[in-house]
Amino acid sequence: MNKPTIPQGTRDFNAATIYKRNYILNTIRNAFQLYGFEALETPAMENIDTLMGKYGDEGDKLIFKILNNGLDNPAKQAEVTAAFQKVLEGKTNKQITERALRYDLTIPFARYVAMNYGQLTFPFKRYQMQPVWRADRPQKGRYREFYQCDADIVGSNAMINEVELAHLYAHVFNMLNLPVTIKINNRKILAALADMCGGAEKLTDITIAIDKLDKIGIDKVKEELQQRNLTATQIETISEFLKIQGTNEEKLNTLSNSIGNHPSGKEGISDLQFILAQQTTGNPLPLEIDVTLARGLNYYTGTIFEVKAIGYNIGSIGGGGRYDNLTGLFGLPNVPGVGISFGVDRIYDVLEGLDLFPKQLIKCSTVLFFNLGKDESNRSFTLLQTLRAQNISGELYHEPAKLDKQFKYAEKKGIPLVVIIGSKELAENTCTVKQLATGQQVTFTQSDLLNYIATLESGL
Template identity: 55%
Template sequence: MSQPSIPKGTRDFSPEEMAKRNYIFYTIREVFKLYGFRQIETPAMENLSTLMGKYGEEGDKLLFKILNSGDYLKDIKDEELTERNVNRLATKLSEKGLRYDLTVPFARYVVMHRNEITFPFKRYQIQPVWRADRPQKGRYREFFQCDADIVGSDSLINEVELIQIIDEVFHRFGIRVCIKLNNRKILSGIAEIIGESDKITDITIAIDKLDKIGLDKVNEELASKGISQKAIEQLQPIILLEGSNEEKLQTLRTILEKSETGVKGVEEIAFILDRLKIMGIRSQLELDLTLARGLNYYTGAIIEVKALDVQIGSITGGGRYDNLTGIFGLQGVSGVGFSFGADRIFDVLNQLDLYPKDSIQNTQVLFVNFGEAEEKYILPVITKIRQASISTEIYPEAAKMKKQMSYADSNKIPYVAIIGENEMAENKMTLKNMQTGEQQLLSLEECINILTSVK
């Protein structure tokens, strides 16, 4: 018989890994709630009509489609099968698909529930998504997204609060990060003043690679896209802009003074930075003109977060967008949001060994089982210990002591409680520290005090 397996691009998680992941989700959830965000969930599967056409041609290819139940071939003609037109067949064989991200389902949710929602609407969502991508290191077909969005408000205070959330979450994790900021309007203004407004996407795709391929290669790519040499020369001092955020803004005000759009973008970034300065941010904040992040999607602020002590890609990203719900016929609902990369954060915390001990510890004390009489004595004791919020187990059978101790050791249970005839006679228990080997004869109250103090 062949060994069982799981689909490529998916993963099993051990109890220890799940404890770590739950720590990540719990921390993010608590900060979202602290800032007044409310949780929603949407179904794992959506109607294909909801998903198709929202992610571009390549995105449509990466959608996992679900075969219709029952006789899914009943409406398919033989010649259609022979034709092998995959896209046409897919629309007839599948009416539903697994969600590709949380943004489109959220847009659908807002439209469907618009009469129940009070705007501005602050929602967060922590759920898995699926993409039929080619699996590789750090890229999976099933992964979690942790999204927060504020829709129905144009106020830049929303951007300020989202950056505060990012700062607070990474502070709690103990991860040093740099929060990079840019603005779509600044990028549009730059393209405008160098006379290449229609090439804004090509320009931003090229300059976004500056750190990876260097300035010469960026200039080569710009030239290959038909951007004039004069425009490339004008671009150099802009993309290589250095100095503090305030100095960069002052330079940009001069460079972009003839671009109304560009000036507006500069003032938006200045507003955000000013308010954050008042609030006090622990993370590094950097105005980065090479930051684009899906330029066609964003209309204002663009946010990206990089870990400072680990070589890894972006671990959080987002920005301001207009008309989120326009794809479903509800016009004019703008918003701003971002997503924490839970899987990358998991990797960073592992590499830096930043998980708090109590976040991955489960059972705190195991009671040894000597037999029926001891078992009856122990069960009410365990109930009282659990009432003190101490995670407790009893070994389910009267096995050899070595086996029970091995169980505690394998599961990293820090304490073992022993109640035999002598302990029962004295109404006490022997508590063994599995790390030091130290043993103490204690009353129930003393045991609870010790276990509570080391939680």
């Protein structure tokens, strides 16, 4: 018999992990609602035409395609074989696959807005917290199935939306006690750089290469740019651009001197200046201009964000930006939008690695009733239901067993209180409660159990 396994890049979550993940998810959800976003969920699968061509060539390769039903029909074998050959050549064929697992939450959101435009109130602020799937190479901090938590605002060009999202990022990570740097750049600046290096058609080639800088280094980026037919002079211009350093103010001055006369570059610099100027007195945002930030997805058009944890090397734990043309992909032009995403799985890894999770997250049963016989367990179960009715968690040991075995069960599960009702207690209408942490044991009437447990629980 083969040893059971799970697909590479996926994980099982035990109770302790789920409590920690819910701590992150609830923190993010509360912040979304605090900032006026409303909830949305979309299907796990989308029509393949909805997804393909929206993420660039690199992203399209990572989309998990779903095989159609009925491919085993003998009458269709010849057609299916020919269609599979086209799929193997990298083409999408509707005879083989018409649907795919969602790659992110942004494109499904744009599809939703296009389908429901007449029923929405704009600006439309939505949040979405669901898993996504990518056929990526699994490694530390990179999974094939993972959660995204997105907040987006569509129907508004106002730059205050970018400011709101920057504050939303800062709020969440402050609530998680996780120090971060929120890196910002602007695609208009990169568009100006592309224009200086041969034209707007070079933007995608440049941003895809720059987006890999942290992973492959500047020399490999130069090689990739050369492979994308940029000249040595153009590559040197890009290389010098990527070396811009200093404070935010110094970087803005350098950018103004280098691309400030270009219309697109001037707009991008102005956008960054606006965001940096909107700081809360006494509580500045951890914003840092990073000219190397590119965000490889094609749909970004303005400000872009990326969040990095301080003191833990794992890549970005959040990202996003403005995408003013996204719904145009679905026949609905001129709907501006901006959004951010939280990488829950990487945030989990960082909090775990830095030991930042609160110590009292795991919620086990408060009380275990021992099972010491049929009549005794019946009385215990009645009392247990009385506790549960008052929102006190508990359980009854599943079968009669020696005391030692039931004590070990409570200890392994971290249950702090045990209630013992044996034949003597049953006859006298009493019960014995023992605190496992201290060994303290008290016997009193069963009618007083609820008040006693409620008093103890408040101090557990």
